[in-house]
Each structure stands twice: as structure tokens, then as C-alpha cells.
Amino acid sequence: MLKASRRARDLVDHIQTFGRQREEEMKPTGIGPIVEEVLKLLRASLPTTVEIQQDIEANVGNVLADSGQIHQVLMNLATNAAQAMEEKGGCLGVCLSQVDIDQEFADHHPDIDPGPHLKLAVSDTGCGMEPDVKERIFDPYFTTKEKDKGTGLGLATVHGIVKSHKGLILVYSEPGKYTTITVYLPVMEGETITNTRQNEAAATGSECILLIDDERVLVNLGTQMLEKLGYEVVGRTSSFEALQLFRTDPERFDLVITDMTMPKMSGDELAEELLRIKPGTPIILCTGFSEKMTEKKAEAIGIRAFLNKPVLRNDLAGAIRRLLD
Incomplete structure (x- = not known):
């Protein structure tokens, strides 16, 4: 269990490092x-004793956002919940929906204006929070007494990101029962999209692809996705076997x-070996915001x-066709 939490924290650390390396890139984002x-990513790292339940509304609006920072927010909240x-x-539990904020709600929460918002709620059935902890969780100098427990992991950063996106973050918790953290982000006017880009037509092909990732779950997911194309x-799952x-x-x-980060032989090292065997082999490197590897180095x-995680289906499909056509 602790090992799984450390792995989830490592993912958060990568994202936080990435966030410090560049300016915000605000653009219409699903x-x-x-x-x-x-x-x-979480399913690959969480123990079987933690069940994930998701409720993702099919059609919601775009928000003006930095996708890397939104990724960081969600990973922080989900890791804390785990x-x-x-x-x-x-x-x-992770729920995404679109709601209309009325004037009464906005009057009670001056950080947001009335109108359409995305509502992202992350909940857990864990230890909950005492009122004094709940009041201080967004304090950058506050940590819980026991290390590696529940609250305090990057929540000050989460709060800052949400505010910079003109959003609101609320905490509901009952000690010993549950915690739910809800984020509201304003929807761009006139912007309504299908929740995922999965419904867009993706480039297809019939070539043979070698897929390597040390996480079996991600290999299985990637295989299913590419076979459907x-x-x-x-x-x-092993660089050496590949x-x-x-x-x-x-x-x-x-x-x-x-993948870039793998035990014993990293993705860039594997790529060098493959290119020695067959120069010119088209290789796509997927990385989770690694300091070690940049597009220039690749x-x-x-x-x-060179694709940054999370890699979406259409982005990967497009990259494949650019290299093969």
C-alpha cells in the first residue's frame, strides 16, 4: 500500500517539476x-483495496486552462484521496459535470461569477478531516502531524492553480467518514464539446507497432487502442525483452x-540500441514531464x-501517421 502511494507521489513530483519549468499556457481545453x-495512470499504481468510481458527463464545455496544471490539480487531489x-x-470517486452557478451561490463565494462552470469533484471514503485541519489545508506552511497521510500534499499549489484559472475550490469532510474536494472552473462562452476526443475521427493504419511500457496495464490499454485503429x-513490459x-x-x-522512464534501460537508451540495429526506425518517445529528456535531446x-503524457489517442494516432506517411 505504501509503495503504491510513493509511486503516486512520484507522479505528482514529475508534474510539479514540469509546472515550474514553463510559463502558463492558457488555451481552450477539454x-x-x-x-x-x-x-x-492511477489504476496502474493503486492497490486493489482502493476502488475507483468515475462519473464523467459526456458533453461539457471547454475551459481556458493550462492542461499541465489541470493535470497536476487532479493528480494531487486523487493521490491525497488514495x-x-x-x-x-x-x-x-471522480465526477465531472457542467453546472450553472446562480447569483446566490456566487454571492456566497466571491471568487467566481454566475454562469456555466465545470464541476470536478474528487472524493474518498477514508479518514476524513477534523475542522481545524480542514480550515488550514490550503496553507502552504501547513502539514499534517503524521507524514504521508491524507491531506497536505500539494494542496496549496492546487489552490493557487484553481485561483489562477478564475475558479473555486471547496472542501466537504466528516471525520472518520469521507472527504470531497470540489473544483469549479468557468466554461468558455459558446464552447461545448464532446467530453473526450475519442469521438473524433482518428488516423488509422495497418502497420506493425512495437509498444513498450513497464506498466502492464498501460501496455494493455495502448494495445487495445492501437488495434482498434x-x-x-x-x-x-521490459526494455531488454523488446x-x-x-x-x-x-x-x-x-x-x-x-515510455521514457523504465527500470534498467530507459526509453532513450532503448531507442539508441534500436537505431543501431535498424537506422531510421520511426520511434515515438512518451514521457511524463521528465527533466532528463527534452524534445531537442530526443x-x-x-x-x-516526442509526446508528453498524458498522451491522448488522437495525438498519438496523428504522430504515427506523420512518421509513416
């Missing part, structure tokens, strides 16, 4: 795809997709495409 990608259930397990997919397979029959594979190695 929150649904970010929610779904974060949940995929940590609150370390001892006994429980249910982690028409590709033949061979998945591996290298051995490629060395045996390099002409079999038209393209390689690899190009110097010979990696043809």
Missing part, C-alpha cells in the same frame, strides 16, 4: 480527456512507441516524435 488519462484510504481501503501491435525481440526480426516492425538521438 477537461474530460485529462480526467480519463489521470485515472488510467492516501486517506491507506489503512482500510475504500472508494475513490487497425494496427498490429506487439507489447512488451530489444531482443527487435534484434531477432527488425524488419517486422514499422514503428516503435516507448531529436539528437534520432527519436522522431
